Amino acid sequence: MPKDLADFAALSTPLVADACLRLGEPLRAAPAGILPVADGQRAAGRALPVRHHGSVDVFLEALAHAGPGDVLVVDNEGRRDEACVGDLVILEARAAGVAALVVWGLHRDTPDLVAIGLPVFSYGRHAPGPVRLDPRDPDSLRTARFGPHEVTAADIVFADDDGVLFVRADRADAVLETARALLRTEREQARRIEAGETLRAQTRFDAYLAARAEDPSYTFRRHLRRIGGAIEE
Numbered sequence: 001m002p003k004d005l006a007d008f009a010a011l012s013t014p015l016v017a018d019a020c021l022r023l024g025e026p027l028r029a030a031p032a033g034i035l036p037v038a039d040g041q042r043a044a045g046r047a048l049p050v051r052h053h054g055s056v057d058v059f060l061e062a063l064a065h066a067g068p069g070d071v072l073v074v075d076n077e078g079r080r081d082e083a084c085v086g087d088l089v090i091l092e093a094r095a096a097g098v099a100a101l102v103v104w105g106l107h108r109d110t111p112d113l114v115a116i117g118l119p120v121f122s123y124g125r126h127a128p129g130p131v132r133l134d135p136r137d138p139d140s141l142r143t144a145r146f147g148p149h150e151v152t153a154a155d156i157v158f159a160d161d162d163g164v165l166f167v168r169a170d171r172a173d174a175v176l177e178t179a180r181a182l183l184r185t186e187r188e189q190a191r192r193i194e195a196g197e198t199l200r201a202q203t204r205f206d207a208y209l210a211a212r213a214e215d216p217s218y219t220f221r222r223h224l225r226r227i228g229g230a231i232e233e
Contacts, residue, residue: 005099025168029164030104031146034122043157045071045156049144051145052076071157083126085107094116102121
């Protein structure tokens with residue numbers, strides 16, 4: 001079932017990542033360094049993949065098939081020599097009902113993008129646009145690479161100040177439910193720390209050290225799951 005920003009409202013990408021680990025789901029995170037153009041931007045929605053080959057026409061074709069709330073996932077191979085999206089593409093995406101863009105590459109027209117307000121996540125800004133025009137791939141509108149990950153319309157995108165994650169749509173409900181449970185646990189742990197009960201006391205850290213001394217394979221993650229704590233995932 002497609003997710004939107006309301007489902008992600010009180011959560012964060014770190015919580016979603018921890019939930020994936022807890023459930024044994026593949027952890028499909030965009031390579032480190034991706035940031036929103038404006039601090040505090042957030043996004044969640046069905047992936048709309050597109051591969052860029054030097055011309056804007058592929059974006060226009062992809063946007064013709066956009067559904068409300070989709071997140072345009074732009075594969076520009078992580079290139080650092082060109083910006084592949086700018087103000088006109090972002091305006092067109094907004095007009096098509098797209099909720100956000102995540103770009104494996106760079107953007108341009110930063111002040112205009114901030115003013116437009118549509119969330120855009122990229123690896124930075126760069127003045128020059130493309131000067132190349134490469135042959136188009138037959139899968140340009142079906143799949144996008146994002147670092148080591150392949151992204152399709154069967155994925156949900158979650159994005160915030162900490163990064164971008166891709167989760168299979170048929171597992172998104174379970175991941176979000178687990179993320180909410182982790183959030184409740186972590187908030188309670190934070191409340192208890194502020195009230196004077198250290199995290200070491202809450203997690204029975206002395207007992208963990210004693211158990212590890214007897215069994216070197218006993219991990220802190222296993223200990224946390226045993227006592228119902230949360231900090232690593």
